[in-house]
Amino acid sequence: xxxxxxxxxxxxxxxxxxxxxxxxxxxxxxxxxxxxxxxxxxxxxxxxxxxxxxxxxxxxxxxxxxxxxxxxxxxxxxxxxxxxxxxxxxxxxxxxxxxxxxxxxxxxxxxxxxxxxxxxxxxxxxxxxxxxxxxxxxxxxxxxxxxxxxxxxxxxxxxxxxxxxxx
Numbered sequence: 001x002x003x004x005x006x007x008x009x010x011x012x013x014x015x016x017x018x019x020x021x022x023x024x025x026x027x028x029x030x031x032x033x034x035x036x037x038x039x040x041x042x043x044x045x046x047x048x049x050x051x052x053x054x055x056x057x058x059x060x061x062x063x064x065x066x067x068x069x070x071x072x073x074x075x076x077x078x079x080x081x082x083x084x085x086x087x088x089x090x091x092x093x094x095x096x097x098x099x100x101x102x103x104x105x106x107x108x109x110x111x112x113x114x115x116x117x118x119x120x121x122x123x124x125x126x127x128x129x130x131x132x133x134x135x136x137x138x139x140x141x142x143x144x145x146x147x148x149x150x151x152x153x154x155x156x157x158x159x160x161x162x163x164x165x166x167x
Contacts, residue, residue, distance in 0.1 A: 101148050
């Protein structure tokens with residue numbers, strides 16, 4: 001399964017297709033998005049927990065592990081490491097000078113920094129993981145969402161519409 005709590009994840013990193021159940025890490029991500037983009041200090045519950053709208057804007061949502069044992073976060077990390085290495089190497093070994101922006105959230109994600117840094121056109125933003133256990137240690141207030149858009153505009157690329165509201 002893609003998330004340690006059954007029937008929550010929809011297959012995209014952090015995403016949920018259940019409008020009434022927003023996993024804690026996703027709630028923190030949406031909260032930071034709202035605080036960063038709209039300068040709101042509380043999560044507007046109308047935020048869409050299904051992050052497919054980001055994937056449609058060329059945002060690759062990649063977790064360090066794509067499956068997990070029920071009730072055991074991080075249990076398959078080593079299993080997925082070769083795949084994650086492969087994907088990040090392919091992105092970093094590209095032959096174009098187009099920028100790719102990476103948001104490394106948490107220590108497990110930051111372990112992949114050496115692969116990403118080998119391409120000078122990769123841009124990296126780092127923060128604590130959005131988990132409730134670490135979000136207050138550097139995820140909240142990181143302003144990654146507005147920073148990514150500022151970077152994209154600097155390189156004459158389209159900015160990301162980070163927030164999709166449910167009608």
